[in-house]
């Protein structure tokens with residue numbers, strides 16, 4: 001059944017390419033979009049109209065349910081090209097699984113993993129010239145699903161669109177990343193939707209993030225909703241602390257934090273490098289104490305867009321703690337290098353993380 005759907009993906013190629021207008025030496029994150037997109041419609045309980053077509057605006061009813069009640073989930077992943085022109089995706093099957101975890105929480109239908117993989121593969125093949133080769137650059141891939149039904153009553157919609165588009169990108173952050181531990185606003189609460197990559201989580205983060213940016217912080221470190229004493233994640237990244245000889249990161253048990261694919265990769269690589277790893281509750285107190293007694297060697301965020309982003313300073317209640325120079329961050333520098341080599345197919349892929357197009 002799914003294989004029938006896969007063979008039914010229609011491809012309509014664009015008559016002209018926007019590629020000549022792209023300056024690959026100056027790519028900004030998420031400002032330019034490749035020539036094609038994938039679209040599928042969910043109607044009467046099944047996915048239909050599977051198509052790759054020219055990237056273009058779509059028409060929606062003003063009563064489109066996603067616009068009102070927020071049934072909308074997304075994913076983010078990247079394709080890399082090596083000097084030989086080979087294209088690699090990093091752990092795409094994990095994104096295929098995770099979008100369904102997010103959808104289930106938002107009462108949305110499953111998008112079959114095999115179909116996700118096939119649509120992704122075909123789309124990246126069609127736009128393979130858009131995958132940058134320059135070090136630090138990649139093709140960001142954005143799969144997403146939203147309720148498209150015309151609907152005013154509050155209930156799970158019966159109609160959805162699943163789409164994928166891509167965008168050549170460079171780094172997400174440039175310059176130093178100074179962060180503040182947020183102790184007033186909350187990103188996610190127990191029983192809520194923090195573990196889902198749901199659009200509303202990002203909308204809710206914008207106001208506190210803006211207040212933080214106005215005060216000079218690039219990102220916020222989110223803390224638990226009940227006490228603000230325990231750290232959860234940093235902006236749109238998971239967060240890691242290298243304290244003494246241990247790499248420590250907040251656990252996922254409370255379902256308030258996104259189970260990052262980069263997070264899992266970093267922890268796996270750290271363990272293989274012989275580093276002691278702890279996934280547990282991480283208190284603000286212990287991080288502040290470690291910063292003060294000199295055992296806090298490194299703090300970094302990790303995520304698809306941000307890759308590994310080292311934090312330069314952390315502020316907690318008006319107290320700013322400077323962190324070691326970026327060149328001294330042995331662990332994140334080493335893990336970052338291993339990850340980068342892996343993503344470009346330059347080192348042995350022991351875990352089957354790489355999907356070659």
Ligand code: PLP
Nearest residue numbers: 236237238258260261262303304
């Ligand atoms: N946490 C949040 C809230 C995110 O948006 C992201 C980005 O996807 C991550 C963590 C990191 O997840 P991943 O490594 O799978 O990209």
Ligand code: COI
Nearest residue numbers: 076077236303304305306
């Ligand atoms: C990603 O890292 O893929 C994200 O989702 C971050 C983003 C919202 C740009």
